[in-house]
Amino acid sequence: MSLPLGLLGLLRYNTNTGYDLSKLFKESLNSFWHAQHSQIHRELTRMEEKGWVSSQNVIQEGRPNKRVYSITDKGNEVFNEWMNEPADLLCNRHNPLLMSVFFGAASPQETLRRLKIVRDEWTAILEPNTQKHRTLINKYKSSVPNGENESMYWQMVLDYGVADAKMIIKWAQDCIDKLEKELNK
Amino acid sequence: MSLPLGLLGLLRYNTNTGYDLSKLFKESLNSFWHAQHSQIHRELTRMEEKGWVSSQNVIQEGRPNKRVYSITDKGNEVFNEWMNEPADLLCNRHNPLLMSVFFGAASPQETLRRLKIVRDEWTAILEPNTQKHRTLINKYKSSVPNGENESMYWQMVLDYGVADAKMIIKWAQDCIDKLEKELNK
DNA sequence: GTGATATATATTACATGTATCATATGACAC
DNA sequence: GTGTCATATGATACATGTAATATATATCAC
Numbered sequence: 103m104s105l106p107l108g109l110l111g112l113l114r115y116n117t118n119t120g121y122d123l124s125k126l127f128k129e130s131l132n133s134f135w136h137a138q139h140s141q142i143h144r145e146l147t148r149m150e151e152k153g154w155v156s157s158q159n160v161i162q163e164g165r166p167n168k169r170v171y172s173i174t175d176k177g178n179e180v181f182n183e184w185m186n187e188p189a190d191l192l193c194n195r196h197n198p199l200l201m202s203v204f205f206g207a208a209s210p211q212e213t214l215r216r217l218k219i220v221r222d223e224w225t226a227i228l229e230p231n232t233q234k235h236r237t238l239i240n241k242y243k244s245s246v247p248n249g250e251n252e253s254m255y256w257q258m259v260l261d262y263g264v265a266d267a268k269m270i271i272k273w274a275q276d277c278i279d280k281l282e283k284e285l286n287k
Numbered sequence: 288m289s290l291p292l293g294l295l296g297l298l299r300y301n302t303n304t305g306y307d308l309s310k311l312f313k314e315s316l317n318s319f320w321h322a323q324h325s326q327i328h329r330e331l332t333r334m335e336e337k338g339w340v341s342s343q344n345v346i347q348e349g350r351p352n353k354r355v356y357s358i359t360d361k362g363n364e365v366f367n368e369w370m371n372e373p374a375d376l377l378c379n380r381h382n383p384l385l386m387s388v389f390f391g392a393a394s395p396q397e398t399l400r401r402l403k404i405v406r407d408e409w410t411a412i413l414e415p416n417t418q419k420h421r422t423l424i425n426k427y428k429s430s431v432p433n434g435e436n437e438s439m440y441w442q443m444v445l446d447y448g449v450a451d452a453k454m455i456i457k458w459a460q461d462c463i464d465k466l467e468k469e470l471n472k
Numbered sequence: 473g474t475g476a477t478a479t480a481t482a483t484t485a486c487a488t489g490t491a492t493c494a495t496a497t498g499a500c501a502c
Numbered sequence: 503g504t505g506t507c508a509t510a511t512g513a514t515a516c517a518t519g520t521a522a523t524a525t526a527t528a529t530c531a532c
Contacts, residue, residue, distance in 0.1 A: 304509095304510075304511090305510080305511065305512095306509065306510050306511075307510095323510095324511085324513095325512075325513085325514095326509095328511060328512060328513095329512085329513095332512090341531080347509095347510090352510080352511090353510060354510085354511075380520090381518095452506085
């Protein structure tokens with residue numbers, strides 16, 4: 103249920119089109135939830151059927167018409183209920199990286215190569231991503247109602263991302279050291 | 288594609304029934320991949336259609352008959368190809384916990400309560416889980432062909448789990464501190 | 473004037489994950 | 503003798519995620 107709830111959460115701030123929600127999603131929630139635009143459009147349609155959002159067709163000049171969604175009272179109710187329901191907090195992971203490491207003995211050289219990619223890519227994006235998110239937090243802080251208050255929570259999610267990246271980089275390096283030692287035996 | 292590949296990976300060690308694979312999965316891969324027995328049965332059927340595994344019906348006394356699967360040459364090929372293909376290493380996450388923290392301003396008390404649950408539950412399972420996995424690694428090390436060699440990779444996955452849990456516990460505590468300070472203002 | 477990029481929504485098909493139920497038997501506790 | 507747990511597989515329905523394609527227009531670079 104997290105996708106519709108993410109959309110409801112964002113719609114609490116502002117009315118928005120599917121297209122803009124898709125971009126907003128990428129900017130804000132993408133570090134912990136990935137959704138494609140086709141999924142967002144489908145989900146919005148379903149949410150309208152359920153009465154959680156309503157939409158208005160807006161005719162534009164020079165561009166395709168757009169459909170602007172807003173959250174309904176019922177949508178707000180659903181969102182608030184979810185905020186008080188037991189969520190899947192110790193969430194199951196589906197992690198292809200660990201799957202491939204687990205069976206790494208089948209191809210040690212390849213596993214080593216992959217671990218280096220993981221280390222390098224995470225290292226490369228850690229700083230720029232942190233900066234980008236910090237900038238976005240500041241932007242939304244002033245443009246979203248109650249943004250000053252919300253921003254503490256956004257910061258928590260950003261902190262998680264940083265801690266996670268650092269953990270992965272260190273873990274990958276440790277694995278690389280072990281593997282290289284083993285392969286050079 | 289990770290589920291079928293996980294099953295192929297396990298079938299390389301031994302022939303196995305869907306039921307046993309389901310249990311093995313829970314013991315070994317569950318920390319980074321969750322699969323229900325119904326999904327495993329369905330997947331095995333499909334893999335047999337594709338010729339990646341073959342099965343034999345074994346009549347048992349006193350118990351329901353069982354279907355024993357073994358990996359085929361083609362299955363081994365598919366598995367090895369996958370070990371050399373670019374995997375989704377910087378994997379997307381779908382993390383309901385972070386989703387709920389992100390919108391935490393909608394219900395600070397509830398968010399605080401959840402973060403405490405997260406901290407406590409992860410703390411409670413960290414030690415026992417580590418022990419359990421260490422025991423399992425030792426068990427499989429001697430019972431699986433090439434187990435001595437494979438065990439280094441299993442250990443890496445276990446290390447990841449430990450580092451991840453510690454990171455989450457620390458992060459949750461930091462968030463709790465911040466939130467309590469804010470709420471007591 | 474051609475191609476790339478951004479705006480905007482929608483459909484199709486398939487892959488994967490979750491939840492619940494159905495079936496069948498043996499062993500064990502109460 | 504009843505209920506629960508373990509063994510064993512499967513069907514059904516639905517929810518969710520991914521991939522690819524279609525349509526239509528404006529702007530900008532070359």
